[in-house]
Structures are given as C-alpha cells and as structure tokens.
Amino acid sequence: MLTAAISFALTAGGVALAGLRAWHRRFLSATRWFAVALLPAGLYLTGLFPLAATIGREFGKWATKLVFDPRVWTGVALLGLSAVLLLTTRWAGRRGAVEQAPDRPAAAGPAPERPAVAPAAQQPKPQPKPKKQSGKRDDGLGGDFDDIEEILRRRGI
The missing domain is CATH 1.20.5 (Single alpha-helices involved in coiled-coils or other helix-helix interfaces)
Structure with a gap:
C-alpha cells in the first residue's frame, strides 16, 4: 500500500512539474518530464517494483x-x-612473434619465397609526355582535367 502511495505521489509531482514547464512554453522539456513522471505509476501497475527489489537484494x-x-x-x-x-x-x-616450434615440421611444407616488394608497389617507368595540342580538345572535357591526366599518367594508370 505504501508503494502505491509513493508511486502515485511521484507521478503527480512529475506531471505538475511538466505542467509548469509547459506553462513557460518549454514544450520539449515538458514532454520529457511527463514521460519520466509516468514511470513510477507504470512500474507499480505492472508489478515490477517487487522484481526490482529482488534484483536489488541479489545484487547486494x-x-x-x-x-x-x-x-x-x-x-x-x-x-x-x-x-x-x-x-x-x-x-x-x-x-x-609467435613462430612454429622448431622440432615440429610444418604441415604444408615450407613457405614459398616471395619477393621483398610486391610488383604493384614498384615504380612504373616514366612515359614521355605527349605534346600539347594547340586549340581546344576534341574529347569534350576541356582543359580542366590536364593536371589530373598528368598525375594519372605518372602513376601508370
């Protein structure tokens, strides 16, 4: 009986506080307070307070x-x-750092030898620069992409 009185008193106080917040035109804050105010009554009516007390005792x-x-x-x-x-x-x-024990042979044999540098990481040979054509380009891109083409050419793309 005492749990019900405390629950509904907390709910009433929260609803009153939410009403004050709404009176001051702080509707977002009022909605939050109203939502929190409904929790004690909801917990009491669903019977979760005894469960919470049991969980609290076991945690203690x-x-x-x-x-x-x-x-x-x-x-x-x-x-x-x-x-x-x-x-x-x-x-x-x-x-x-974790290596196989030396007294046990590898299951699949020794690892194949690999080059120290992957082929994709090697520097491409420089290609001669194409001569610039006078006038407009015929591919429709204009002269804005000349720098990008030069960078791509240097990278071999």
Missing part, C-alpha cells in the same frame, strides 16, 4: 561476496589473467 548479496569472499577474488583474478593472455596472443600474432 553479490557485491558483499565480491568484497569479502576470497573465492570471488580468485575468480576475478582468473578472468583478468584470461583476458590478458588472449590480448597478448592476439598482439603477438599480429606482430609475427
């Missing part, structure tokens, strides 16, 4: 065990160690 018990029980601290330490090991192996794998 867990927090108390977390602080005072050494088994829980051991579990937290194991979870932390697991996370550190997973992150370390991921970091080492990206850096190439």
